[in-house]
Amino acid sequence: MTSTRPLPQYLVQRYHGWRATAFTENRAWYRRLADEGQRPRAMVISCCDSRVHVTSIFGADTGEFFIHRNIANLVPAYAPDGEQHGTSAAVEYAVKELKVAHLIVMGHSQCGGVAGCHAMCAGHAPELDEATSFVGRWMDILRPGYERIKHLPEDEQIAALERAAVEVSLDNLMTFPFVAAAVEAGELSLHGLLHDIRDGQLWSLDGKGGFVSI
Template identity: 45%
Template sequence: MSDTDFEGLIEGYQRFREHGWAEQRARWAELAEGQRPRVMVIACSDSRVDPAQIFDVSPGEIFVVRNVANLVPPFETSAGHHGVSAALEFAVTQLEVPEVVVMGHGACGGVKASLVRAFRDAPPGEGGFIADWVHLLDTARDKVVAAHGTTDEAAHALELEGVKLSLANLRTFPFVAEREKAGTLRLRGAYFAIADGVLHVLDEAEQEYAPAA
């Protein structure tokens, strides 16, 4: 990317238009008629963990929601703007994806903010939005801090616990719980370690992560 960031994006688009789009023109024509993604991935907004790159998928294969710390809020019907909930509802009830994956990652800034209570008293625009969002991790945070304090080890532990929390919150959505019980929807947890590039998959029965085969 060039020193002028947007110009760098345009240069990237031109390469894509010349190669990626042109070489898959039939695929793009098919996608123009509609999408049928195989999996929904809920991942972090962090620039280092692009799900499409990590899973090496083609356009149209995954439906992606990204936010700070890859969080899923619990099912709520209060007034407000529920972006993650809307995307989840669309993917599960309209696109009928058969799987939803929550993917955490190493060195997550949002998780670190939760751990050290960064921006705790900051107003919106100065960190308040961040603090309010990562407040979703408080239950997991308290558990981790009790065991590890606020060390680097604790940050890693909270990254792993955050995925489990989001999976638990997914199951508070009636349309998710119903489909999981019926066997038409499967929930999965994963964790990408940036430093070594290894993807770890959660075994929910054992509550442990292991490197993907």
Template identity: 55%
Template sequence: MEHAKPLPEDLIVRYRAWKERRTPEQTAHSAELAENGQNPTAMIITCCDSRVLISEIFGEGPGDFFIHRNIASLVPPYEPDGESHGTSATIEYAVIALKIEHLIVMGHHACGGVRGCHDMLAGLAPDLDTPTSFVGTWLRLLKPGYEALAGRGLSYEERISVLEKQAVLVSLTNLMTFPFIAAGVESGQLQLHGVWKDIRDGGLELYDAETDQFVPL
């Protein structure tokens, strides 16, 4: 395939430095995971944003978490005949095949996807509001969260901030439309969690269903 090119030199240097830093114990652990398979207890759905690192928060190591990343940490509703199968397939595998016990949706401060959704639905980003925009089509999943902002008298930046957390709630709501997730939650075998990360200072807020608020940890 003539379009595939060699890796940039800086990535090769990074790889070789990482390989040299690996201890015999780390190599042995990776070999054990390769031989015996993975058994994570939690799945994390978070944003593609390069500033969001799971390892910064939970000390991620090989085999610790089953991770899915997409724009704005969104989960589509259960649609067997729909078009958003990538995220849905990942969730199905995590719950049914890996039998995870915790499913965490993590949003974050300064999410470009959330801002793009707001601007698109507010008529400020016509380039996204077209049938040919994959990003715009994906971000429409957040429309219920955008509609929840109506009549709240918020400034532009306040609307973005609120919508970042609404994205987590929309995803949690959509997760419960999956029959196998609803069954797992109702039986107590699966727990859903919503968190929001402040990428400025590393702060983490957990959604409290009893108060319907995000509470700092």
């Protein structure tokens, strides 16, 4: 492929450093993962944002989390319409094949995707309303969340929409028959988290419509 280029040297150096230290020190664990396959206890759906480092936040080791990242940590409603659904496929694999015990939706503060959705829904980002905007059509998932928060004072709306992104995704997860069945059977629990990038605080959805500090 003529469009590809060699990896930047700083990444090559970091790779060699990792393989010489972390990998070498845990070679038996990596061999076991390769031979026996993965058995993560939890799936985490988080944002693509480079400031959200899920494994670091929880001190997770390789093989511990099945992680799916997308813009604004959104889950679409169940829609087996023949289209390609990366997030839905990841959820299906985690629940039906890996049989994870916990499914965590983790939002965060200062989310660019959420801010874009707010601007789009408020009529300030016409470019996102274009049919050709991948980001805009993805953020359509969060339009119901905007309807929930648009009555709030303007300076509170984006933070509220960040919380709504977690809630909408959890609501949509329950539209998947296999997720609802696993939850009903007590085989799967759903969790909603919000990570504050500035102060490192983690908030958990309490099941009563609010977020509480962990």
